[in-house]
Amino acid sequence: MTRPASHWPRALAGLAAGLAIAVALSWAWLRAASAGGYEERARAEAVGAVTQLAKAVEQAGAEGDAARAALTAWQAGQPAGTVARLVIVSGARLEGSTDPRDVGERAAPRRLQRDEKWAYDQAQRLRGVVMENAEQGFARAEVEVERLEGRYALGAPVRKDGAVVGAVEVDRPAKPPPAPPGAPAALAAVALPLLAFLPLRRAAARRGPAVAAALALYAAGVGGFAAWALRLAGGSGEGVRALALSAALGLALLLFVALGGAGRAGAALRRHRVAYAYAVPAMIGMLVLVFFPFLYGVVLSFTGQTIYNTSAPLTEIWVGLQNYVEILRTFAFRMPDGSPSFYWTLAFNVIWTVTNVAIGVSVGLVLALILNTRGLAFRPIYRVLLILPWAMPNYITALIWRGMFHRQFGVVNYARMLFGLEPLSWFDQPFTSYLTALATNGWLSFPFMMVVSLGALQSIPADLYEAARVDGATRWQQFKAITLPSLKPALVPAVILSVVWTFNMFNIIFLVTGGEPNGTTEILITQAYKYAFQQYRYGYAAAYSTVIFLILLAYGVFQNRVTRATEGI
Amino acid sequence: MASRREERIPHWILHAVLVLMVLVTVYPLLWVISIALSGGQSLALASLPADPGKLDLLRAVVPWPERFSAANFTAVFRDQPFGRWMLNSVIVSAATTVLGVFLASTAAYAFSRFRFPGRRTGMMSFLVSQMFPGTLMLIPLYIIIVKWLGLGSTRIGLVLTYATTAIPFCVWMLKGYFDTIPRELEEAAIIEGAGPARVFWVVVVPLAKPAIAITALFSFMTAWNEFILAATFMDKEDMYTAPVGLRFFVGGFSQQWGYFAAGSIIVSIPVVVLFLYLQKYLVSGLTAGSVKG
Numbered sequence: 001m002t003r004p005a006s007h008w009p010r011a012l013a014g015l016a017a018g019l020a021i022a023v024a025l026s027w028a029w030l031r032a033a034s035a036g037g038y039e040e041r042a043r044a045e046a047v048g049a050v051t052q053l054a055k056a057v058e059q060a061g062a063e064g065d066a067a068r069a070a071l072t073a074w075q076a077g078q079p080a081g082t083v084a085r086l087v088i089v090s091g092a093r094l095e096g097s098t099d100p101r102d103v104g105e106r107a108a109p110r111r112l113q114r115d116e117k118w119a120y121d122q123a124q125r126l127r128g129v130v131m132e133n134a135e136q137g138f139a140r141a142e143v144e145v146e147r148l149e150g151r152y153a154l155g156a157p158v159r160k161d162g163a164v165v166g167a168v169e170v171d172r173p174a175k176p177p178p179a180p181p182g183a184p185a186a187l188a189a190v191a192l193p194l195l196a197f198l199p200l201r202r203a204a205a206r207r208g209p210a211v212a213a214a215l216a217l218y219a220a221g222v223g224g225f226a227a228w229a230l231r232l233a234g235g236s237g238e239g240v241r242a243l244a245l246s247a248a249l250g251l252a253l254l255l256f257v258a259l260g261g262a263g264r265a266g267a268a269l270r271r272h273r274v275a276y277a278y279a280v281p282a283m284i285g286m287l288v289l290v291f292f293p294f295l296y297g298v299v300l301s302f303t304g305q306t307i308y309n310t311s312a313p314l315t316e317i318w319v320g321l322q323n324y325v326e327i328l329r330t331f332a333f334r335m336p337d338g339s340p341s342f343y344w345t346l347a348f349n350v351i352w353t354v355t356n357v358a359i360g361v362s363v364g365l366v367l368a369l370i371l372n373t374r375g376l377a378f379r380p381i382y383r384v385l386l387i388l389p390w391a392m393p394n395y396i397t398a399l400i401w402r403g404m405f406h407r408q409f410g411v412v413n414y415a416r417m418l419f420g421l422e423p424l425s426w427f428d429q430p431f432t433s434y435l436t437a438l439a440t441n442g443w444l445s446f447p448f449m450m451v452v453s454l455g456a457l458q459s460i461p462a463d464l465y466e467a468a469r470v471d472g473a474t475r476w477q478q479f480k481a482i483t484l485p486s487l488k489p490a491l492v493p494a495v496i497l498s499v500v501w502t503f504n505m506f507n508i509i510f511l512v513t514g515g516e517p518n519g520t521t522e523i524l525i526t527q528a529y530k531y532a533f534q535q536y537r538y539g540y541a542a543a544y545s546t547v548i549f550l551i552l553l554a555y556g557v558f559q560n561r562v563t564r565a566t567e568g569i
Numbered sequence: 570m571a572s573r574r575e576e577r578i579p580h581w582i583l584h585a586v587l588v589l590m591v592l593v594t595v596y597p598l599l600w601v602i603s604i605a606l607s608g609g610q611s612l613a614l615a616s617l618p619a620d621p622g623k624l625d626l627l628r629a630v631v632p633w634p635e636r637f638s639a640a641n642f643t644a645v646f647r648d649q650p651f652g653r654w655m656l657n658s659v660i661v662s663a664a665t666t667v668l669g670v671f672l673a674s675t676a677a678y679a680f681s682r683f684r685f686p687g688r689r690t691g692m693m694s695f696l697v698s699q700m701f702p703g704t705l706m707l708i709p710l711y712i713i714i715v716k717w718l719g720l721g722s723t724r725i726g727l728v729l730t731y732a733t734t735a736i737p738f739c740v741w742m743l744k745g746y747f748d749t750i751p752r753e754l755e756e757a758a759i760i761e762g763a764g765p766a767r768v769f770w771v772v773v774v775p776l777a778k779p780a781i782a783i784t785a786l787f788s789f790m791t792a793w794n795e796f797i798l799a800a801t802f803m804d805k806e807d808m809y810t811a812p813v814g815l816r817f818f819v820g821g822f823s824q825q826w827g828y829f830a831a832g833s834i835i836v837s838i839p840v841v842v843l844f845l846y847l848q849k850y851l852v853s854g855l856t857a858g859s860v861k862g
Contacts, residue, residue, distance in 0.1 A: 276679070276685065278679035286694075286737075288733075289730055290701070290737075292713070293713060375580075386590060395794065395815075399816075404600065409612040410612070411614075418626040418630060500699055529707075532704055545704045549701055
């Protein structure tokens with residue numbers, strides 16, 4: 001039997017960690033949400049107030065004592081420090097004012113003074129907006145709002161007999177923002193359940209009850225904090241989402257710690273700390289810059305993100321499986337608009353991969369066998385020259401080859417003419433266009449296979465062949481019985497790798513054929529790139545890429561089953 | 570003895586095949602060199618008359634410029650910001666190599682020598698990450714590097730991206746090589762009183778020189794040759810790397826083949842020299858791990 005007392009510290013630690021993360025996260029979120037919401041509400045309230053004033057003044061006839069009375073009556077219902085003025089455009093008059101400075105000599109009604117030109121300008125501006133909206137139908141805001149330090153400056157047009165005659169201009173202090181969810185309440189939500197747990201642990205010493213008690217107290221703590229915080233924040237939908245998310249995170253953490261997951265992970269970390277120290281720098285880099293972007297891309301594939309809604313939250317543009325359905329739906333090779341469908345591109349991609357790898361392996365292997373001949377002169381020179389395509393940057397060679405297949409100035413067509421053939425428009429037919437890319441990639445890829453095969457060939461002991469010759473084996477028999485089996489361990493991983501590389505060989509297709517004609521020589525990855533960066537359909541392109549990944553993954557799993565390449569790792 | 574001689578393929582046939590292949594291999598390269606040295610911007614080396622005869626055509630096919638001029642080489646540095654682009658490429662590639670080799674060799678050492686929870690998962694996840702399509706990563710990487718980390722148009726952003734994306738392949742290669750180094754050597758060092766870090770740097774790294782050289786070469790080539798990420802991250806023209814700048818010469822509507830060819834040669838020379846220098850390690854570095862399997 002394990003010692004029963006060993007479970008409660010774990011449950012307590014889990015409770016503390018879970019509560020701390022849940023309350024801290026929801027506190028931060030609610031704070032941000034309530035600040036944003038407050039700003040929006042205050043603005044809407046100020047706009048409502050000035051619109052209400054404009055209505056009241058219009059009903060009072062827009063001018064004269066009745067309008068001034070409406071101004072004063074409205075003023076009574078506003079926060080202290082609010083100042084309203086009524087400006088009439090014709091004659092640039094200040095018809096009414098509640099500004100404490102506009103008394104005595106400056107009391108309304110009077111002509112606007114030179115330093116009050118801004119008020120006249122604002123009235124003119126508002127009149128312009130209203131007229132423009134009536135003429136051209138642009139729905140521009142007919143209320144001007146300016147957020148200043150501690151107050152709002154607003155203006156609204158005043159109509160009489162359907163025409164704008166002036167404007168009400170309001171200077172209104174902004175209400176101070178409400179207190180954010182307080183730190184004491186958050187602390188209480190964390191501390192009280194923890195304190196309650198200590199007496200409880202005497203009663204519940206075993207793992208099950210201790211964890212159950214921790215869960216109950218967790219629910220009480222988070223629930224209490226949520227009820228209190230939501231009342232303060234006004235029960236917005238965003239607040240509920242934030243609370244639910246952080247509560248779920250905290251719960252996961254509580255269970256992880258309380259059920260011993262953290263302890264086991266910590267023990268493993270301590271025991272293998274040297275190994276982890278070596279592996280961690282690379283792992284962090286991979287997590288941040290490889291696995292996280294990958295997951296983010298997969299999430300994007302379920303959204304309808306385009307260049308126009310990149311700032312919208314992903315939940316708002318969520319479309320579920322729609323992108324995948326759209327990609328996989330059309331079973332014909334041609335889309336209705338004549339462009340190649342997904343299945344055409346996939347078929348082309350497979351043909352492209354198979355032919356390229358076949359060419360690479362056969363040419364590479366033959367050259368390696370020749371170069372491995374003992375006593376052949378100039379071997380090092382041949383080898384260096386034959387490796388050159390691998391050493392050259394492939395985007396450069398891709399562009400050169402595209403140039404060589406140029407209809408008018410390309411050297412390949414000159415060579416055809418030399419033999420009395422007509423020059424060809426290589427990129428106008430799918431098949432000839434494919435040939436150009438195949439030539440380029442074949443040229444690029446044989447050196448890798450040659451080097452790998454050569455390495456494997458050189459490691460075969462010569463006495464194997466001696467023995468075979470003594471037994472009277474022919475050259476072909478020697479090749480089948482000795483050479484091929486010895487090549488296999490080196491060639492199989494190389495072939496697997498080059499299948500994956502060729503399948504995703506972006507540069508060659510993109511730079512040589514560019515998918516011409518009409519997208520028929522596109523492979524999946526260049527097609528995905530075009531969706532993303534020429535049509536700006538990010539979500540759709542992400543779904544396309546995810547399908548590519550799944551195809552390659554299926555291939556990898558299948559290949560692994562067949563060759564057992566990763567056995568013994 | 571007689572039967573053995575009959576089985577041999579005569580060497581002149583082998584030489585013929587090799588010479589033919591070398592011609593195919595070298596032809597496009599000679600052709601770029603010719604364009605670069607022709608001094609012009611044209612794709613064609615010879616201007617053909619309206620009705621070209623055999624001789625004219627032969628003249629157009631042979632990679633030999635009509636006249637030699639270094640104008641393209643001087644112009645890319647004088648009239649174009651090519652020197653600046655090269656400098657960017659040198660800095661980015663060198664930093665990527667140092668960082669990438671460090672990350673990959675330590676991780677590969679851990680995967681090769683220690684048995685720890687998550688080891689198999691880690692190796693498999695590296696393998697699977699080779700299957701992630703670049704386009705799936707491009708948008709998220711842009712968001713992380715440019716929007717969140719604010720490293721757009723900086724060399725650091727590119728270095729971090731290149732170094733990490735090269736890790737999986739490098740780790741697999743290095744792990745295979747580390748597996749072939751006898752453990753007794755390390756145990757001897759430990760008995761002599763060396764700590765884990767000392768064992769790694771003093772015993773393992775020198776023994777793994779061929780594989781590390783190849784890893785460095787691949788890290789360098791990844792960074793030196795990459796252009797899609799660089800084109801996405803780098804907004805300012807003076808932060809372009811050489812590949813992005815080169816694409817500029819013959820992409821879209823510009824057809825400055827002379828500049829492109831001259832630039833290509835300048836860009837290729839360092840990596841070709843490095844490659845040829847390190848190719849003696851190529852066979853052992855690439856195949857040590859797999860042959861054993």
